[in-house]
Amino acid sequence: MKSYRTLAFLVCAFVRCFSNDDHHEMEEFLKREYSLSKPYQGVGSSGSSHWELMGDAMLTTEQVRLTQDKQSRQGAVWSRLPCNLKDWEMQVHFKIHGRGKKNLNGDGLAIWYTKERMQKGPVFGNKDNFTGLGVFVDTYPNEEKHLEAQKKRYTPRTQRIFPFVLSMVGNGSISYDHERDGRPTELGGCNAMVRNLNHNTFLFIRYVRRRLTVMIDIDGQHEWRDCLDIPGVNLPMGYYFGASAVTGDLSDIHDIISLKLYQLTVLRSKQEEEEEEEEEITMPSVDNLDLLRAGLLGEEGMSGIAIFFAVLFTMLGCFMLVIIGLVAYTHWNENRRKRFY
Ligand SMILES: [Ca+2]
Structure with a gap:
């Protein structure tokens, strides 16, 4: 009996070990109604598909071509159905290619989970002041070119290599700064050399327990590389994918080959469920945005520890300065007294 209990305890401990915050047991189900894949049956035709095309977007047998390699084009594809899933994962199979040499191409593509849909605008072909999440693959360094024209240079901290993958959460009144490549409102991102590759390129956006994770698979190795991982991202349900x-002036071909949306079933305790019900999200927002911008919120959610050490070392530093000051003063005082006697 005793050994049985010990075994049960060990099994429980093992399960708990693998079901902590980040490794919560999850199951995923492909949701066809929110997914877009070959042969794109009925896409674009009115009413008969879950997806709608807009602007210069065209459907071919192999892809949804959002733009051709021509100047001043805008194209989009939008889900007709609002997504009512709490936890989800979007796998984007995309391709960006064109004749332009490095940095002579543009402007990039965006993946959306927003309240609004089917509205043209300046943010990668979508409206500005959007409400929800945008993940951008920005292929043209506007700010760098702007500074170059003014014969100014970057500080190394802000310099980045393009194409650059970047995330932003909008609440309807935050504007995307195109001239600065979205730097003032970014949540973070990574560089991703995605143009003119012969292998498949993927973007992965996961939203679980209010944590946003973005990963990329662009090296043809079937490996996900971390791009961004932020806790405390509050996104309401019922928004649209697009x-x-x-x-x-510069152009590229922007293709979407597939958008696969998986529902994730995450085990929640009763307490967690009650808490989430109590504070239902009605407006997109990000917790601790200031810490995030200041770079104090680490990828592993170590903000508390980071701040603790920052404060601790500052205090230790001050303490040392006081000690050194006292020693120096005593020394000086003694010397002065010696001079008097
Ligand atoms: Ca740009």
Whole structure:
């Protein structure tokens, strides 16, 4: 009996070990109604599909072509159904290619989970002041070119290599700064050399327990590389998925090959469920945004520890300065007294 109990305890401990915050047991189910994949049956035709095309977007047998390699194009594809899932994962199979040499191409594509849909605008072909989440693959360094024109240079901290994957959460009144490549409102991102590759390129967006994770698979190795991981991202349910792209003076072909949306079933305790019900999300927001911007919120959610050490070392530093000051003063005082006697 005793050994049975010990075994049960060990099994429980083992399960708990693998079901902590980040490794919560999850099951995933492909949700066809929120997914877009070959042969794109009925896409674009009115009413008969879950997806709708907009602007210059065209359907071919192999892809949804958001833009061609031509100037001043805007195209998008939008889900007709609002998504009422709490936890989800979007796998985006995309391709960006064109004749333009490095940095002579643009502007990039975006994946959306927003309240609004089917509205043209300046944010990769979608409206500005959007409400919800945008993940951008920005292929043109506007700010760098702007500074170059003014004969100014970057500080190394803010310099980045393009294409750059970047995330932003909007609440309807936050504007995307196109001239600065979205830096003032970014949640973070990573560089991703995605243009003119012969292998498949993927983007992965996961939203689980209010944590946003973005990963990329662009090296043809079937491996996900971390791009962004932020806790405390509050996104309401009932928004629409979409993808859009834009070209300007410079151009590229922006293709969506598939958008696969998986529902994730996450085990929650009763307490967690009650808490989430109590504070239902009605407006997109990000917790601790200031810490995030200041770079104090680490990827592993170590903000508390980071701040603790920052404060501790500052206090230790001050303490040392006081000691050194006292020693120096005593020394000086003794010398002075010696001079008097
Ligand atoms: Ca840009």
